[in-house]
Amino acid sequence: MVIKRHKLNLLDSLYITAIIGGLQVTLRHFFKKKVTLQYPEERHLVPPGYRGAPYLVKDQEGRTKCVSCQLCEFICPPKAITITPPGPEIDPSTGNVEKRPKDFKINMLRCIYCGLCQEVCPEEAIFLMEDYSLSGTSREEMIYDLKKLLSLGGVHYDEVMKWKKKANEAKEQKVFPPIEE
């Protein structure tokens, strides 16, 4: 479709009105509150529920909440997550949870921040947090391992503490084998 150009009247063709209009906008903003941030020293505050980088969390007692069920690895659309399961040796430090990942890697270059890992996690161990501008100097540096993910994720307050509840129940019934007094 061809749009027909309107013929400009005298006032428009002088351009002076348009320039004044523009300057008015500039002038208005000149006296308004500043919105520019001095990035990266200043950071944009993200709203709650923002889907930033996924990190692993510990509960308030310091237990790594991930049990290496590998559902996030399965669901991850860009295959950014790689989990190394603990293997068959019985680790007494895991108590009645029995399982904890030996390693947990997220390739942040691959991650698309979709949040499916958080949604699928049966243990509430992985959360998309507020970090949105990750950077590094090499590709290897951008593959975050278990230690890094846990330190970035911090503590997530767990109201239920289901594993502890189970262990306490078992202790009361005095049948649970890995009971260490």
Next chain:
Amino acid sequence: METITVKIDGQVVEVPATMPDPITGKPAPTTMMQACNLANIIVPHYCFHEKLPIAGNCRMCLVQYGTPVMGPDRKPILNPDKTPKIAKAPRPVVACSTPISPGMEIYTNTPEVRKMRQAVLEFLLINHPLDCPICDQAGECKLQEYTFDYGSPVSEFIETKVHKPKQALLGPRVIYDAERCILCTRCIRFTRDIVGDDALGIVNRGSYSAISTFHGRQFDNNYTLNTVDICPVGALTTRDFRFRMRVWFLKETRTVCTSCAMGCNILIGSRNNIIYRFTPRENDAVNSCWLCDFGRLNYKWINRKDRISTVFSKTENGVCEEVDWQTAIEKIAGYLKNVKPGTSAIIASARLSNEELWLLSKLKKLIGAMSDSVPRFDKADNFLLKSDRNPNTNGAILTGICSERIGENLQNIKNKIEQGELKTLIVFGEDVVKVGITPQILSKLDMLVVSDILPNATTPLANYLLPGCAAAEKSGTFTNINLRVQKFNKAIEPPGKARPEYEFLSELLVLMTDEKSGYTAKEIFDKMTAGIVGFNRMNWSKLGDTGISVEKANQ
């Protein structure tokens, strides 16, 4: 054969009146479950297993049924539309142990049946820990599957669950979690009736019931890990596979176990080129549904770090250097072309496939060589494990690499090398130093060509060392102890430059004779069966997943 016609969910099926008992083999009345299986209608079940005696304790297979109403003349009373009048039974029955009768109608999917399943599941889940995230069975768990299909979304059980022993060792290879156990007794029946080792039983009562070994006994026979396979829930897990990989990641390859001459059918579970487990695959002509622990755990060497993965050749001053495949094969072919008949020998492992042994027997005829295989005998048990630990002894005999008395030529070969009569030795997949051909004797040779998978005492002495493949890394066929030819398939990629033996043997023969034998296992097998009496009328596609026996193919 007498048959009975029944109607299952509106589908009329004719089934045999009796079917063999899984243990005794004697005819027993056909049950509703067997009839449903024949009609391809799946009735959910836990304790029922077609190879085990019936227990009927899980109550999961409850179905409704009706029988024809009989008149005083013992003839069915008909409805106005000439169909027999059916009297629905007032109570449900367990399909696994109720025999069928003529004209019976079985309803497996009515709202009542689904409700019963939901109720049964609710009972089974009362004390279940619901710890699927840490349970190895997740993904292949019947409790998980049926709960997903029929289970209630909420539990009415608000009381504290009964806690029972977890991570209990039943034996050296099996871990038991009593909380997950639904007491179906499949494991008890398997070890008692199939293996004949009555090691397991149920102890305690009510909610505290648990599987246990008898006092002072270990569950340590050679078939313990089958109980892990048949366990419908995650109560029994293997110590070997435990927490190593989730099952839904594993790629399953239909293949054959190579640990003895039985050739049990297996599935290899692998991911990212790493083998995680072997599980049995059903083949009633060979291993039924079972696999011995020895064969099942004999896979770790495949992923070993010290696998031979490059082609080596020894220069004139005795230095080993890496060469590429083409150079090595061309040089070997050039050398073998000039070998005089009667001055060479081939020692080929009976762990090679039929195709590879056949190519070697062609090479043997070409250069006029002696040949033999190395026998490998160990203690057999009374079930699946055979004393012959070579998977393909019969293949070596049929292809003419060795005689019926495997290994009888080895002493002869050794003596002739010592006397200087034999100047060339070709070794495939064996350590000849172990059978008495010492490095001093081998040093008298002009040429020693070795192909192997793992380094051994023979490999450093080779003039040419060619890296081969494990059975899990190539395709081919084995002939088992009962002369059944079975296919094995490639599950993972070989390491480095290693290649299937049939590939480079085929190339070698092409360079020496210009006669093409094919480059894939399928092509070579089809050429081979045309040439060898034992294998005739077989072809690759006819073998299927479960194989054909040589006698049968000859009939």
